[in-house]
Amino acid sequence: MSQTLTDTNPGGVESDEQPLLQIRNLEVGFQTQRGLVPAVRGVDITLYSGQTLAIVGESGSGKTTTAQAIIDLLPGAGKITGGQVLFEGRDLTKLSPKDIQAVRGNLIGYVPQDPMSNLNPVWNIGFQVEEAIKANGLAQGKEARARTIQVLQEAGLSDAADRLKQYPHQFSGGMRQRVLIGIGLSARPKLLIADEPTSALDVTVQRQILDHLGTLTRDYGTSVLFITHDLGLAAERAEQLVVMYKGKIVESGPSQEILANPQHPYTQRLVSAAPSLASRRIQSAKHASVGDSGIYGGGSLDDTLVARAAERESLAPVKDLISIDNISKVYRIRKKGLRSEELKAVDGVTFGIQKGTTTALVGESGSGKSTVAKLVLQLESITSGSIEFDGQDVAGLKGKELLKFRRRVQPVFQDPYGSLDPQYSVGNTIAEPLLAHGVGTAKERQERVKELLDQVSLPWSSRFRYPSELSGGQRQRIAIARALALKPDVLVLDEAVSALDVLVQGQVLNLLTELQTELGLTYLFITHDLAVVRLVADNVCVMQKGRIVEAASTDDVFDNPQQAYTQELLAAIPGGNFQFGR
């Protein structure tokens, strides 16, 4: 592999210290029916004792595969086809399965990605931690139990002794991740591999967990290898950064330096697509067009979106298109026997959305934001209060009236893998709403499908494809095209970009704002990601436990948050105030 070494720190002292982990020209491939498919192609990584290194890349870039290859955890068909993994000078790729087992856990700890599925639901927490402690030969018998409690306490579960007998379902996501971190660090390993340890968690919980992980590893002198898709997190938590793309390293070095001054075009793209709170919307008013390459190029997203927002603000009329007045939604939850309990998912929410603007509803999981979306879409009935759309109460709509309402208010859902029927081709999917509402002749519908595919920058030939052949971002673009088919006034976007990679997320946001300007759409944008809100929203409502705690214009909320909860949310965004070089 040819390399260019750009030493941007000429005065730096070259140390002779032996690296803890040195990966040399690592190659990993997956055996498939069509032969060996390379996943990692010649990767070099150097990590010293006590350092934190982050591998950043989009899904499919090979970052997780690299981490798994280090401790021989590659899934079935994967195998190392070349290179060395030197851990304290010992090549781990040459070790026997028995020897590598002694390395795993004892010398190299691992924190898996998904806290929801990585604890066994049929065993209690105490048993699972104790099992890890015994397997690593740290303690046996009574001592192991005492050690279990100690490990969990260190991981931040203060009442660990009382919770040993509890099962994973009695723990929240954050607590489960603490347990996994506890297990990973129980043997005081020299290196901890953390594969997206917090991507499934709310920002405030993420911050606590990362802070705690940072303190622990600093105290023990543990090196940490982070795998993440979040540039902000990498900027904030890691000294060293490795950017991977299609199985290769495109840029590596000190993280602040790379993010402030990205050299490789791919890194530049990533950095410019990363939504950051530091990007001031109003100040950067220059209208940068996206360029000749359309949405596929990825110019500076901030500037483009911000200019469009400013444009919308100057046009916005005063009357609310949707006004939501004191709505509540109560679910009855069945308890033991015949008793049932009330759960207030939405509790007296009031806000209005002006025509042609974007209102963001922000909150953590369980805040009731998605329920509000379903109420607005009339997918669930409200318990009390009223929702008016264009001067008409939508609560009691039936038959034709409801159909007319559905035509004007269309949804785009979170999960691009679930919201498209796997048995429907793209063309049929987009044509479905036209067919359901009896719009046009077959030929006119086809014309409309063509126009819509064009609007979401997909080729006409893609109409024969099935969802399983498309990427997450492409599916979400299909979902947007379907929502636009009936020329609606309002789109309800329920976490529409949350499941996507940074670049693809930027691309879809770009597309959404472009369509908004072009078609005069009104958006209700539901998300947990405040950084995205800053880019696209005109108004923000912050929700907590079913209530709106703060509602104001985007700039007010971000520059001058009034509520403690909003401040906490803003502070928790990883790398939120890091000034990316663009």
Add this chain to the structure above:
Amino acid sequence: MPNKSGQAHFVAELEDTPVAPIDRLDESQKARSTWADAWDSMRRRPMFWISSVLILIIALVALFPGLFTSVSPNLDCQLANSNGGPEAGHPFGFTRQGCDVYARTIFGTRASVTVGLLATGLVTLMGVILGSLAGYYGGWLDAIVSRVGDIFFAIPTILGAIVLMSVLPAATPTSVAFVLSIFAWPQIARIMRGAVLSATNSDYVMASTALGVSKFRILLRHVIPNSIAPVIVIATVSLGTFIVAESTLSFLGIGLPTSVMSWGNDISQAQTSLVTNPQVLLYPAAALSITVLAFLMLGDILRDALDPKARALR
């Protein structure tokens, strides 16, 4: 911060790591649906071709038995040939009545296969309709269908069929198929209901609802096509078991009357000459086994081809 060795700012050569457009659709690949995918995996398996060819031959025999033998199964019987061994033109030998075993086996195919196909069709139709209505609309409809299904499920198919057949006046392949399907539909209905329940809770159903597609149309266009795969597999497998059930009933003397030629009847009549002339039993029984096996194999291959977990590995 000083750069330690091997950690200086490294930038890969651009020629080595070209940057592709973001998330552009790869148009070089061919488009494919679930069914195209399933077909692709099936046609690679020799078992699929073996079972398909067998089923094709069986179908041909059932439709045009005259193509395969010129000997009449019941008119050319001569007692002189009673229990005779194989001879030229009569490869399987003769029954006790002196009828040609080969011709009887060939002509018996139609009744057996008719019962199998008809019963499978009826069971699938009833099961799919009742199961999907119960799973999709829920409430009292679900309660009634599920409880009635449970009642029929508790009665073994053969036992129920024996009771019902013994009170029916004249049995024909159609009536046997009807009786069998009355007791066998709950299995398919249960599977369909479960599949429909999970499909109904999927996001694409919610998306279609919000797009203004009517509830019944969603059931027809989205829910049923996404739930039908397991039913097809079970139906293919159960086709074999219905043919066996018909033979069992005929063997017990309450299935098809002896005037109708079927494998079950021939097996039943072979009882009397089993010791002296086992070929009378052997050939219809072998035909039955091969037919059942062919459908079981096909069902197995269909299941593998339609299983989403197995598909992910391809």
